[in-house]
Amino acid sequence: MSTPTRNHDGRYTIGKRQPNGRCPVFVDGATEPTGYVWTTGHGARPWATEGSDSHPATYPDMNARRWQAAERVVDLVDARKLSATEAEQRRERAGRAPEGWRFASWEEITREGFRRVRLVAQSAYVDPANDGQPDAGERYAVSFRAKPVRLHSVSRHGRVPQLQALYGDFLHVTYEGGPLYAACGNNGIALGALVPVDTPRRTVSAVPCPECGSHDALYAFGARTGCGACVCRALKWVPDDLPFPIADDDPVFNPGDRVALDVVGTDGITDSHYGTVCEWTAYLDGWSAHPAGGVFRNVRVSLPYGSGQSNCVPAKLRKVDQVEDFPAETVEGWRAGAEAVRFDYNADGVAFERRGWVVGFSDGPDGARMLRFTSSPTLPATPYPVAEVFRIGSHAAWCAARSRKRAA
DSSP: OOOOOOSSTTSEEEOOOOTTSOEEEEETTOSSOSEEEEEOSOSSOOEEEEEOSSSOOBOOOOBSSHHHHHHHHHHHHHHHHHHHHHHHHHHHHHTSOOTTEEEEOHHHHHHHTOOEEBOEEEEOOOOGGGTTSGGGOOOOEEEEOSSOEEEEEEEEEOOOGGGTTTOOSEEEEEETTSOOEEEEHHHHHHTOEEEETTOOEEOOOOSOOTTTOOOSOEEEETTEEEEHHHHHHHHTOOGGGSOOOOOTTSOOOOTTOEEEEEEEOTTSOEEEEEEEEEEEEEETTOBTTBOTTSOEEEEEEEOSSSSSEEEEOGGGEEEOSSOOOOOOOEETTEETTOEEEEEEEOTTOOEEEEEEEEEEEEEOTTSOEEEEEESSTTSOOEEEOGGGOBOTTOHHHHHHHHOOOOOO
């Protein structure tokens, strides 16, 4: 059997035994105990080691001699110094973008319409239970994917106070030829992605292309300006990789923002619906309701009625300081926000049910108060007499559903 050797002789001192039986160990001239050693008094390995307030630790192994137990404290100090040095080196490497690439936030990527990016492949661990808190740990990108991808869409979901149980804080990315990519937590989202240094930016200039004379959209790249075709030839890009920024007049909303949705009714009266933004999606390759090749941003707002969340065009939203309550007015027992049902009748007199909500009140031609009814908060409301709107499940609604009334 080999004889144990001292590896850290001279780096530590052992203090006097304390009343509780522990002997403090001071490492590298420390004035406060770095750890403690104590003996059980029996067995071939009676000496145990434990941490201190300045160096909390758990040592599961027992030792035959006191100096062996003390050297475990020195081993811990060296291991933590090495770990801190390696972590600092990783952070330093993570702070340097690969040649030909630069860091970009998801806000910049969606605003400028960048489509060619390199996603984060590995990041430092952060405690998910405390993500965003100072003690959760520092998150940084350890490495990025080697192969760039072409983005389709980016969705940002946030913690909304009344929806915390359903929605966490995360970002979803879809890209060509790949599965869904998710970045979780505030810090994970803040990592962003890599974009090429020479990525061109769309300009609003209306002058012809200085290189070919075409009147297509112009891009600025380096010290030059050119149309998409000229840019692709110069950079050896494909047209699908060119960015298409969001229009300058397109407002940007973030999860948690309080907003109002203003919808003009069929009678010209504007109804304002108040809610909270719970997510947004930027479609970077066009959308069915938007010209192909452009960026379209959709915002989902949590409203007090409707399906719970409604898809809204940003241009129809405005930020507000607080979400207003429904008006206190009542009309024959009806209040704004109440679920309701009404019926349309075809030429044969068959009733078709239309479920929706009462969103407000307005005056009719004869001065009588009318109920403003809509099947969706995003659709225009129409005023109807109180007699034509029913409470769901009521006897009056049952009778109206079974009556045969020919359409006017």
